Amino acid sequence: MATDPVVAAAVADAHRREWAFVLAATARVTRDLDLAEECVQDAYAKALTVWGERGIPQRPGAWLTTTARNRALDGLRRDATLRRSLPQLLDPAAHPAADPADGPAPEPSPTEEYPDDRLRLIFTCCHPALAEEAKVALTLRLLCGLTTAEVASAFLVSEPAMAARITRAKKKIATARIPYRVPPADELPERIDAVLTVVHLLFTTGHTAPAGDDLVRRDLVERALDLARMLRTLLPGDSGVAGLLALILLTDARREARSADDGRLLLLAEQDRTRWDGAAIEEGLALVREALRPRPPGRFALMAAIAAVHAGSPSWQETDWREVVALYDLLVRIWPSPVVALNRAVAMGFADGPAAGLAALDALATEPQLAGYGYLAAARADLLRRLHRTEEARLAYQEALLLTENTVERDFLTGRLRQLGPREGG
The missing domain is CATH 1.10.1740.10 (RNA polymerase sigma factor, region 2, helix turn helix motif)
Structure with missing residues (x-):
């Protein structure tokens, strides 16, 4: 039926x-x-x-x-x-083993400081006994309900490889008898960075959905924001938590302006900034200032500072691209990620011109992690278009289309291809 x-x-x-x-x-x-x-x-x-x-x-x-x-x-x-x-996921000291015939495990006391089971689950999945990537993948799968394919897309790896990684992580939790609880204060520093990475990747997956008809997966964005606020309550003085929450607020503040009324993707240069969420920006800017106080600043503080440059610019033309590049220079030193280097190259394309941006981008061509990354091809296509290297731009846009599964992004790339006009000699 x-x-x-x-x-x-x-x-x-x-x-x-x-x-x-x-x-x-x-x-x-x-x-x-x-x-x-x-x-x-x-x-x-x-x-x-x-x-x-x-x-x-x-x-x-x-x-x-x-x-x-x-x-x-x-x-x-x-x-x-x-x-x-x-496997004993519950902390044996706090939750003695019980006969299942006794009924469900007791709910947390109203006086318990952090009664949300999701917080217990995320810290369980981010235990130091697990490899860093396994922590993130397992939490996205279990806490956030992403399919294995969606987690694989977020990690830029194949689905079978991700399935194997998640299975190994679950077995590790079982054999290591990792307890199901928020860790005590003295254990938090070694666990928090992995938790922040999980929440950040969850947000980026929702901010631009890897596949489907919608540009944004609002449920994932809101879940990431909810988790970031929970962490802020748990660790109110942690600069990394402040930086992550600021980054999410400042980036998500643009949500309603990222698409036209007809669903068409709007780049930063095209967005109506009066539609940005002013309250979220104000809160985010205050958090950025707090996150940047420790020296040297952490990666989430620097990413939030980059978002703050955009949030504080009255218009696209007034964006301080040299400041953005300088912040990426600091970020790539402490977090030498190929994706960070790609974003830095894009910023260079606006600060120093498309030729400089293309040179920085082409230096990343052999990075294995970017081999199937559609944004590399899309960024390269845009720089080539601005340099009037039309046929090369056409090929790059076609490559980006092959690597892009989100319908809104595909429509945008198809529109850019049309703007290039007919193929020479065609």
Whole structure:
């Protein structure tokens, strides 16, 4: 029987909004990430049928959490030996082992300082026992509900490679018996950078969706902002947290101006800056000043400072591109990422002219991490267009189209191709 489209839409919306809450709460019962994920997936599948028969519940997240946790408890009751073999995600000192017949694990006390299960889950996934990339990938998969393909796209690796990485990370959590909790204060410094990386990558994945018909995945952007604010509450004096929150606020402030009424992509030079979110910019600028106080500044503080240059420019023509390049010079020293170097080359193209930008960009041509990165080809195409090297620009735009799956970005690239006119001799 076909699923009611209204129900299907409600389940999809609940997946976007509630996945992290449901999975994190279920993991407290199962003490096993794979089992928790299986139970949550079953709950969403069951919702497609039950909500069609009984109506969509007023609190979809609560319904899904109860269904997933009950499914987990049923499984544990059927096989007590399975319970004894499960990895101990809960901190044994804080949560003594209990018989599943006793019911769900107790909810956090209202007086507990950080009662949000999502925070426990993100710190569990970012434990020092895990490799850096595994921490980020696992958290995006479990906390944020991204598919393995979406996580692979964010990392610029193949889907099979990412699937293997996530599986290894889950096994590591099981064998290392990593506890499911927010770490004590003395453990936070070694964990926070990985957590910030997770939230940043989550935001960038939502800011420009890797695939699909929408330019922005608002659910991911809002989830990243929510997590950044939670971290700010947890670590109010941390400059990295302040920098990340500032970066998200200043970048997302442009959200409503990034597309025309007809859905067409608008670059910074074309955006109506009166549509930018002034309150978000004001908050972000204050956080940038705070984040830049420690010396030397961290990577998120520098990225936020770059965003602040754009946010504080009255117009595109008044953008201080030399300041942007100078900030990228500092950033690439402490974070020598090929993507940072690409963005620096683009900024050079505006500060020193397209020829200088193209030279800096072409120096990155052999970087393996950028081999399938559509923005490299798109940036190169734009610089070639500005240099009136039309045929080379055409080839670069065509390459970018092959590497781009977002419909809004594809439409933009196709429009730029048309503007180049007919092929010479064609």
